[in-house]
Amino acid sequence: MKSTDGSDAAKRRAGEAAADRVDDGMVVGLGTGSTTAHAIRALGRAVDAGLDVRGIPTSYQSRALAREVGIPLTTLDEATPDVAIDGADQFAGNDLVKGGGAAHAREKVVDASADRLLVVADESKRAERLDHPVPVEVLPDAVPTVERAVREAGGEPTLRTAERKDGPVVTDNGNLVLDCAFGTIDSPGDLATTLSTQPGGVEHGLFVGLADTLYVGSGDGVRVERY
Numbered sequence: 001m002k003s004t005d006g007s008d009a010a011k012r013r014a015g016e017a018a019a020d021r022v023d024d025g026m027v028v029g030l031g032t033g034s035t036t037a038h039a040i041r042a043l044g045r046a047v048d049a050g051l052d053v054r055g056i057p058t059s060y061q062s063r064a065l066a067r068e069v070g071i072p073l074t075t076l077d078e079a080t081p082d083v084a085i086d087g088a089d090q091f092a093g094n095d096l097v098k099g100g101g102a103a104h105a106r107e108k109v110v111d112a113s114a115d116r117l118l119v120v121a122d123e124s125k126r127a128e129r130l131d132h133p134v135p136v137e138v139l140p141d142a143v144p145t146v147e148r149a150v151r152e153a154g155g156e157p158t159l160r161t162a163e164r165k166d167g168p169v170v171t172d173n174g175n176l177v178l179d180c181a182f183g184t185i186d187s188p189g190d191l192a193t194t195l196s197t198q199p200g201g202v203e204h205g206l207f208v209g210l211a212d213t214l215y216v217g218s219g220d221g222v223r224v225e226r227y
């Protein structure tokens with residue numbers, strides 16, 4: 001499920017501005033999605049020009065793109081990211097909803113382990129308060145249990161279905177995704193805690209206070225917001 005109608009040029013400005021902050025010798029967490037893809041391509045060009053970086057991908061998609069553009073890869077076993085670059089489906093300050101591409105579980109692990117998280121987005125993702133449905137990756141057997149818990153927490157869960165396959169979206173980890181509509185989220189931190197403590201829920205797409213810097217692309221530039 002993608003919420004954005006932001007232009008590709010705005011996404012490219014944001015992605016390239018964040019990639020520009022990567023210094024020689026760094027290990028970089030490589031997020032997932034169309035905006036981060038611009039950062040990955042920019043890093044690939046920098047590698048061609050001599051920059052020494054290693055990437056830690058967060059999905060099949062970001063791994064494939066990083067390989068295509070020639071970024072050497074490593075893992076969390078081998079290295080800790082100095083910085084991670086990742087997108088968002090919605091942001092309010094430095095609180096994010098992520099997981100429109102069902103990659104949020106691995107993204108959260110990599111983003112949280114990085115010294116700094118740079119979030120790349122376009123202005124269409126900005127909100128006063130978060131109200132985007134929150135994706136929750138769920139063990140397949142636990143779908144009914146988690147659905148009940150989400151309803152008890154005031155949300156309405158919808159099993160995400162695939163577009164070119166019959167049946168549900170299956171994540172890179174072999175799990176399913178419930179998109180959980182809560183309306184306006186008054187307290188993202190409290191909701192994150194509720195969702196994190198639900199057995200069978202693998203990971204949710206609320207990234208509360210994790211982002212250090214936002215690069216927000218628009219029609220004519222990039223706004224940099226630091227937290």
Ligand SMILES: O=C[C@H](O)[C@H](O)[C@H](O)COP(=O)(O)O
Pocket residue numbers: 002004031032033034035036086087088089098099100101102103104107
């Ligand atoms: O699961 C996907 C990720 O969380 C993406 O970073 C997020 O959906 C934003 O993607 P995009 O830049 O394509 O809007």
